[in-house]
Amino acid sequence: MNEIKNYIKSHEMSEMHPSEIATILRGMDDEKFSKAIKLVPKKLVGDVALALPDRYFDDVVENLSVDELSQAVSELESDDQVEFMQELEDVDENVASKVFETLDEDDKKEITQLQKYNENEAGAYMQLEVFTAHADEIVQDVIKRFARLRKENELENVQNLFIVDNHHKLLYSVGLDDLLIFDFSKTIEENIKESDESFEPIKAYDKEDIKVVVERFKQYDVSVMPVVNEHGILRGRITSDDIYDIINEHATEQMYNLAGVDDEAEDDEDVLKAGRKRAYWLGINLLTAIAASLVIGLFEDTINSMVALAVLMPIVASMGGNAGTQTLTVVVRQLALGEISNGDAWRSIKKEVAISLMNGFLFAVVMGIIAYLWFKMPMLGVVIGLSMIINLLMAGFFGAMIPLALKWLKIDPAIGSTVILTTVTDVVGFFSFLWLAKIILL
Amino acid sequence: MNEIKNYIKSHEMSEMHPSEIATILRGMDDEKFSKAIKLVPKKLVGDVALALPDRYFDDVVENLSVDELSQAVSELESDDQVEFMQELEDVDENVASKVFETLDEDDKKEITQLQKYNENEAGAYMQLEVFTAHADEIVQDVIKRFARLRKENELENVQNLFIVDNHHKLLYSVGLDDLLIFDFSKTIEENIKESDESFEPIKAYDKEDIKVVVERFKQYDVSVMPVVNEHGILRGRITSDDIYDIINEHATEQMYNLAGVDDEAEDDEDVLKAGRKRAYWLGINLLTAIAASLVIGLFEDTINSMVALAVLMPIVASMGGNAGTQTLTVVVRQLALGEISNGDAWRSIKKEVAISLMNGFLFAVVMGIIAYLWFKMPMLGVVIGLSMIINLLMAGFFGAMIPLALKWLKIDPAIGSTVILTTVTDVVGFFSFLWLAKIILL
Numbered sequence: 001m002n003e004i005k006n007y008i009k010s011h012e013m014s015e016m017h018p019s020e021i022a023t024i025l026r027g028m029d030d031e032k033f034s035k036a037i038k039l040v041p042k043k044l045v046g047d048v049a050l051a052l053p054d055r056y057f058d059d060v061v062e063n064l065s066v067d068e069l070s071q072a073v074s075e076l077e078s079d080d081q082v083e084f085m086q087e088l089e090d091v092d093e094n095v096a097s098k099v100f101e102t103l104d105e106d107d108k109k110e111i112t113q114l115q116k117y118n119e120n121e122a123g124a125y126m127q128l129e130v131f132t133a134h135a136d137e138i139v140q141d142v143i144k145r146f147a148r149l150r151k152e153n154e155l156e157n158v159q160n161l162f163i164v165d166n167h168h169k170l171l172y173s174v175g176l177d178d179l180l181i182f183d184f185s186k187t188i189e190e191n192i193k194e195s196d197e198s199f200e201p202i203k204a205y206d207k208e209d210i211k212v213v214v215e216r217f218k219q220y221d222v223s224v225m226p227v228v229n230e231h232g233i234l235r236g237r238i239t240s241d242d243i244y245d246i247i248n249e250h251a252t253e254q255m256y257n258l259a260g261v262d263d264e265a266e267d268d269e270d271v272l273k274a275g276r277k278r279a280y281w282l283g284i285n286l287l288t289a290i291a292a293s294l295v296i297g298l299f300e301d302t303i304n305s306m307v308a309l310a311v312l313m314p315i316v317a318s319m320g321g322n323a324g325t326q327t328l329t330v331v332v333r334q335l336a337l338g339e340i341s342n343g344d345a346w347r348s349i350k351k352e353v354a355i356s357l358m359n360g361f362l363f364a365v366v367m368g369i370i371a372y373l374w375f376k377m378p379m380l381g382v383v384i385g386l387s388m389i390i391n392l393l394m395a396g397f398f399g400a401m402i403p404l405a406l407k408w409l410k411i412d413p414a415i416g417s418t419v420i421l422t423t424v425t426d427v428v429g430f431f432s433f434l435w436l437a438k439i440i441l442l
Numbered sequence: 443m444n445e446i447k448n449y450i451k452s453h454e455m456s457e458m459h460p461s462e463i464a465t466i467l468r469g470m471d472d473e474k475f476s477k478a479i480k481l482v483p484k485k486l487v488g489d490v491a492l493a494l495p496d497r498y499f500d501d502v503v504e505n506l507s508v509d510e511l512s513q514a515v516s517e518l519e520s521d522d523q524v525e526f527m528q529e530l531e532d533v534d535e536n537v538a539s540k541v542f543e544t545l546d547e548d549d550k551k552e553i554t555q556l557q558k559y560n561e562n563e564a565g566a567y568m569q570l571e572v573f574t575a576h577a578d579e580i581v582q583d584v585i586k587r588f589a590r591l592r593k594e595n596e597l598e599n600v601q602n603l604f605i606v607d608n609h610h611k612l613l614y615s616v617g618l619d620d621l622l623i624f625d626f627s628k629t630i631e632e633n634i635k636e637s638d639e640s641f642e643p644i645k646a647y648d649k650e651d652i653k654v655v656v657e658r659f660k661q662y663d664v665s666v667m668p669v670v671n672e673h674g675i676l677r678g679r680i681t682s683d684d685i686y687d688i689i690n691e692h693a694t695e696q697m698y699n700l701a702g703v704d705d706e707a708e709d710d711e712d713v714l715k716a717g718r719k720r721a722y723w724l725g726i727n728l729l730t731a732i733a734a735s736l737v738i739g740l741f742e743d744t745i746n747s748m749v750a751l752a753v754l755m756p757i758v759a760s761m762g763g764n765a766g767t768q769t770l771t772v773v774v775r776q777l778a779l780g781e782i783s784n785g786d787a788w789r790s791i792k793k794e795v796a797i798s799l800m801n802g803f804l805f806a807v808v809m810g811i812i813a814y815l816w817f818k819m820p821m822l823g824v825v826i827g828l829s830m831i832i833n834l835l836m837a838g839f840f841g842a843m844i845p846l847a848l849k850w851l852k853i854d855p856a857i858g859s860t861v862i863l864t865t866v867t868d869v870v871g872f873f874s875f876l877w878l879a880k881i882i883l884l
Contacts, residue, residue: 221683241663251693
C-alpha cells in the first residue's frame, strides 16, 4: 500500500520523468495499477503509456475515459501522438475514433499527415514540431520568438534552428551552439556569411528508407536531422531517441528473422498470432527435414548392413549446421552494418571458406579418431572425416553465399537464409557420409 | 585515375566530411588508396582512419609517417584519440609507442586516463572535452568564453553547459535551448532559480556498466549525458553517436554469441583467430552431438529391426531444435531489451510453453500422417507424433528456461544457451522417438 500512498501525492509525480513512473507502474498488480494510472498527471499520462511495454496499453485504455485519453494525446508531440493513436486503434477501434473526434483540428491534421507514411519511410519517424526562422531575421528577434514558444511548451529538446525560405524550403541548419556565438544584432544571413563554418544541412527525405537515414545519423554523428519532402520543403525532424529505438528494432528484426520468428507478431500479446507465424517457419523446416530424410532413405540398405552409420550420421549434419550458422550470422550482420560493401563479397567468401576448411580438417581428424576408437573400424573414421570436411566446406561456402545472393537479389538476407542453409548442410551431411560409407566400407 | 585527380585538389577534401572521404577510399585498390590517404588533409586523417573499417587501419599506418600519425592523433577528440591509439597498438606496438611519445603532455595524460577504464565501464566511452561554468558567472561572460573556445576548435557539437562547483563537482546541466532564453545579464544561479524547469542533471557514473547507461539514454530520450566519478566530480560526457555504436555492438555481440561466434575475434583480419574461436564452440557442439549419438546407440537393435526409424529420427530432432531456437531467440532478446522484468519470467515461460504445445500438436498431426503414408504403418505415425509433441514441449520450456536461468545466475543469457538447448532437443528428440518406437512398435 505504500506505493499507492506515494501516488496520492500526485504533485510529486508531476516532477518525475514519465519513464520513472512507468517503471513503478510495471511492478504493480492489476488492481494497484488501475488505481495508480488514474493518479498520473494528465500531462504525463500519454508519455507514461508509451513508456510502458505494449501489453499494458489495454489496462491504460480500460482505466481512462475518452476525455482523459484525448487530453493525454493532445499533450504529446506529433510523432508520439501517431504512436499513441496506433496503439489505441489496436486495442479498441471504437474508442480510438471517439478520441480522434475530440482532438483539435491541428492535431487531427498532423496525425493524418504522419499516418500516410509507410513504416519503412523516414517520414513515419519524424515529429512536425521544429524551430524555424527566415534568413533575413535579426538573431535577437528569433531568440525572443523561441523564448515565447518554449514558455508555451510548443518546443522541446531543441538543438537546431532551421532556416527556411518563404516557401518553407530548408536552406540552412544552425546548431544552437553556433547561434549562441552569432552577433545578435545582425541577421542570420549576415552571421552565416561571416562565419567559416558550413551550415549546409545534413538532411533526410520523407520518403527515404529509414535504414538509410539511420546510416546517415551514424555516418555524420548527428543527434538530430531535418526531414524534407521531394521539393526540399521542411517537414519535420528526427531525433536521436528515435534512432536508438530504430537501431534496436532493426537488430531485433534481424535476430528474429534468422531464427524464423516474426518481430511484429511477437510484440502482440496474442499467443495464437505469434504461434501461427512461428508455425509457418517450422512448416518450411519440416519440408527441409523431410528432404534430408529422403536422402537417408536412399541408403536404407547401407544403414541396414551397418547400423553404426545411423548412430554417427547426425554428427556430420549437426556440425555442418553449426559451422554454417556461424558463417551465416557473421555475413548477415556485417551486411547489415555496411561492413561488407559490394566489392567485398569475394573477400568475404574466401575468408569463410578458409575458416571452414581449417575447422573441417580439425574436426575431421578429431571425429575420425573418435569413430575409429568407438567402433574399432579405421575406415569408418576415414569416412566420417571426409564427410566432415565436405560438409563444413559447404557450410562455409553456402553460409556466405546465401545472404550475399539474397542481398544481390534485393531480398532481406536474414529472412529464410537459415532454412536454406540447414537444408544444404543436412542434405550434404547425410549424403556425403552415407554415400562414402557405401562405396568405401561396403 | 579520375578519382585520384579529384583528390589532388585537396582543398576540396578539406570541405568533405571524414566519413565521405572514407567511403571514397573504400572503393579503391591498394595502390590508389596509398596515394589518396596521403592527400587527406592532416586535420581530417584521424577521423577518416576511424571511419574506415578496422581492416584498413594497417594501410593507413603503412602510408603515414610517425609525425603524420602523431598530428592525426592530436587533432582528434579524447575518446577518438584513445580509439586511434588502440588500433595503432594492434597494428604495430612499436609505431604506437613512438607516436605516443611525440604527443603533448595533455594528450598523453588524457589518453592514459581514459585507457584505465574497462571496456564495459561508461568511462571508456566518454570524451573529456566539456563546456563548464560556475553558477555565479554572468551568462554573458560564459557565452564569450564559449565563443573563444569554439574559435580555438576546443569544443565541438556542444548541446549542454555543465555547471560545476569549485571542486568541479557537477551541480546542473543547462541545455543550450535553455541558456538561450536566460537573462544574459544575470548569473546562471539567478536564472536557474527564476526558471521553473529542472536543471538536475541526468548523469552517468564513470565506473557504471555501459549497458545500464545506454538504457538510461533510451529511458530519458537524451542525446548527451555528463559522466561523473564516485564523488560527483565531472569527468566528461557521452554523446548520442557513441550510443548508436554501442547499441549496434551489443546487438552484434548477442547475435554472434547465440551463433557461437566471438565478436572481437571476427573483427580481426586474422582468419586463424576467428577460426580458433569458432572451433571452440564447434568443439562443444561436437560433444553434444556425440551425446545425442550415444542415445541413438542405445537403440541399435531397435533401428536394426526397423530401418525406417533411422530415416525419420532426424526430423524430430530438427523440429525440436528449430522450435527451441525460436523461443530462445525471443527470450534472449526480450531480456536484453528489458521487456522481460523479474516478475515476468513466469509469464514468459507460460507463453512459450503454450506456443510450443500448440505447434507440437499441429506438427504431430502433420508428421504423423506423412509417416503413415510414407511407410504404410499407422503406429509409426503415432510414435513420431507423440515424440514431436514431447520434443517441441521440451524445446519451448527449455528455450525459455535456459536464458532465464542464466540471467538469474548473472551469466550472459546469449552465451552458450544455444548449445545447451540443442543438446536437450537432440537427446530428447532421439530418445523419445526411439524409445516410443521400441515399446509401441516392437
